[in-house]
Amino acid sequence: LxxxxxxxxxxxxxxxxxxxxxxxxxxxxxxxxxxxxxxxxxxxxxxxxxxxxxxxxxxxxxxxxxxxxxxxxxxxxxxxxxxxxxxxxxxxxxxxxxxxxxxxxxxxxxxxxxxxxxxxxxxxxxxxxxxxxxxxxxxxxxxxxxxxxxxxxxxxxxxxxxxxxxxxxxxxxxxxxxxxxxxxxxxxxxxxxxxxxxxxxxxxxxxxxxxxxxxxxFFMRCSKFSHDHVERERCSRAHLDAITADNEGDMFAFRGQSFICALTVPGGFGGLFRIKHLIESKFIYRTSHFTARFQDEHVFAYRVGENHTLLDGYPKTVKEELGIEGPIDSAFSCDEHQHVHVVKGQLMYDVDMAASERNATNERSIMFPSDAAMCGPRGVTLVKGNHFYHFDTLKLLFSRAVPERHQVSLELFGCDH
The missing domain is CATH 2.110.10.10 (Hemopexin-like domain)
Incomplete structure (x- = not known):
């Protein structure tokens, strides 16, 4: 037995x-x-x-x-x-x-x-x-x-x-x-x-x-899943981590590990790309010489060019870079490229990037805090959740007139909802 x-x-x-x-x-x-x-x-x-x-x-x-x-x-x-x-x-x-x-x-x-x-x-x-x-x-x-x-x-x-x-x-x-x-x-x-x-x-x-x-x-590359992911990510109602625009007015949105290119043509969509490394950028601003992204409490600045390389001395803390204590909600620069506008709650500050010692100055109130913000040839855009608000000029951010609310997935990325 x-x-x-x-x-x-x-x-x-x-x-x-x-x-x-x-x-x-x-x-x-x-x-x-x-x-x-x-x-x-x-x-x-x-x-x-x-x-x-x-x-x-x-x-x-x-x-x-x-x-x-x-x-x-x-x-x-x-x-x-x-x-x-x-x-x-x-x-x-x-x-x-x-x-x-x-x-x-x-x-x-x-x-x-x-x-x-x-x-x-x-x-x-x-x-x-x-x-x-x-x-x-x-x-x-x-x-x-x-x-x-x-x-x-x-x-x-x-x-x-x-x-x-x-x-x-x-x-x-x-x-x-x-x-x-x-x-x-x-x-x-x-x-x-x-x-x-x-x-x-x-x-x-x-x-x-x-x-x-x-x-x-994020951690796997699966062809069929990635194909389905493009449509799902493009039309997701999840909030954006960052948004910016180039000199041509084309918009680039960031959500998680995805880099979503949204063209300025109504309903246009330039494609979805994966960021090389897993980063979750809170916001991005651009100057004539470098692009900066923020991750947690640090700033990463990259030289503008075909191959974006990290500048010497980076990453830095938000305090070192902008002269303001973090965390902050969003940041963007406009045509002059010398000043970065920093949003913290319902307050906005200006930082002169050409100054040897940077400080956040010119404090004023805006209508509401934002998840992401950008400035382009057509004005300023603030994104909050799945909606965005457009202001023709920077000064309009400080007025009491609330602009029309637009839907990110529908009007920026050409989705049907």
């Missing part, structure tokens, strides 16, 4: 491995799957893990995780990775930049895709106080956290592990969902849940902005 039970167990295990290895079992990231773990390799290339498979970068087919991390082959029966992160610990150069995996109760440490000696180890041995069977983990180097740390997620429990002291601090991230994987990319933090994600503050867990968002809109 024991022999028969053993044979049945071996047969069941073989069937499970055969099913797991069959071509039909290979996942397609464009189907909206949930990732088990997300991290970046030593070169900053994102690695997405799902059920024993690995997606490298933002596009391309899945491959088996054990083809890149061979020692995981011994644990293939698990069929998954619980959590992963790239270790950031400059005080210990022998560990810095290792990729760390968590599988049930064990931890694997890789350097340049080779398993470090002595691994795997028990999680409790390397990270005392951290539970087994984790949901997600992400590195948090200083000063983004107080000390070089790792944030661990298990259900609704959050653990901050301090590398220096080995102390574990429990956190409550009440404004974000439970993470099935977590990811640090370009110094921002993302919690994945299902095929959606939310950006969060690693110290407080606060989620700022309109989240959750669809991962395939």
């Amino acid at each position: 024991l022999t028969l039970l053993s044979l049945k167990r071996d047969t069941d295990n073989q069937k499970l491995l055969t099913k797991w290895r069959s071509p039909a079992a290979v996942p397609d990231r464009c189907q909206g799957i949930e990732m088990d773990a997300v991290t970046v390799n030593e070169d900053g290339i994102p690695y997405f893990f799902h059920s024993g498979f690995l997606f490298k970068g933002f596009h391309g087919a899945a491959e088996r995780a054990n083809e890149t991390f061979t020692e995981l082959d011994e644990h293939q029966h698990l069929g998954h990775v619980d959590a992963a992160f790239r270790l950031h610990y400059e005080d210990h150069p022998t560990e810095h930049n290792n990729i760390i995996f968590f599988l049930d109760t064990q931890i694997f440490s890789y350097y340049q895709h080779k398993l470090e000696g002595g691994y795997p180890k028990n999680i409790s041995e390397v990270y005392p106080g951290i539970p087994d069977h984790l949901d997600a983990a992400v590195e948090c180097p200083k000063p983004e956290c107080e000390e070089d740390s790792v944030i661990f997620f298990k259900g609704d429990e959050i653990f901050h592990f301090n590398f220096k002291t080995k102390a574990v601090e429990m956190k409550e991230f009440t404004s974000m969902p439970n993470c099935t994987s977590a990811f640090r990319f370009m110094e921002h933090y993302y919690c994945f849940h299902g095929h959606n994600f939310s950006k969060f503050d690693p110290k407080t867990g606060e989620v700022h902005g309109r989240y959750p968002k669809e991962a395939r809109d």
Whole structure:
């Protein structure tokens, strides 16, 4: 009887491995799957893990995780990775930049895709106080956290592990969902849940902005989904992050990772383009020599030309660039290009960009705050939500006459609603 039970167990295990290895079992990231773990390799290339498979970068087919991390082959029966992160610990150069995996109760440490000696180890041995069977983990180097740390997620429990002291601090991230994987990319933090994600503050867990968002809109390039995304994004009623215009009067709108070109021809639409890197610009202003975008509390200035290159000394804080404390709502420049007009709540200020020491001056009230603003040959446009208001001159912003309200999706992007 024991022999028969053993044979049945071996047969069941073989069937499970055969099913797991069959071509039909290979996942397609464009189907909206949930990732088990997300991290970046030593070169900053994102690695997405799902059920024993690995997606490298933002596009391309899945491959088996054990083809890149061979020692995981011994644990293939698990069929998954619980959590992963790239270790950031400059005080210990022998560990810095290792990729760390968590599988049930064990931890694997890789350097340049080779398993470090002595691994795997028990999680409790390397990270005392951290539970087994984790949901997600992400590195948090200083000063983004107080000390070089790792944030661990298990259900609704959050653990901050301090590398220096080995102390574990429990956190409550009440404004974000439970993470099935977590990811640090370009110094921002993302919690994945299902095929959606939310950006969060690693110290407080606060989620700022309109989240959750669809991962395939930002972290994956899927041809059919992207085609559908163009129409959905163009006609979305979600607010714009920024809007500007060039000298020809053509308008360029920004929403999330999408760059939407809206021509001045009535109902014209110049196309939707993806920004090369994941950025969420709050607003943009242009001068004769550079274009500036704002991300969180920092200003990035790029030289005008075919290849927009970041100017020396940037990024800077909003205070350094404009002489006003952030956050602010929008900013734009008009024909003279020397002054930038800054909107903060229902107040507007002027900043002389030619001054050696910049200050926000000439405070005055406007009708309402705005999500985005621009100035072009036809006047000033303020965008609030899915509506915009046009003013023939800058002075009209300070009058009491409320202009006609227009719909962004219908009148700027030529949608039917």
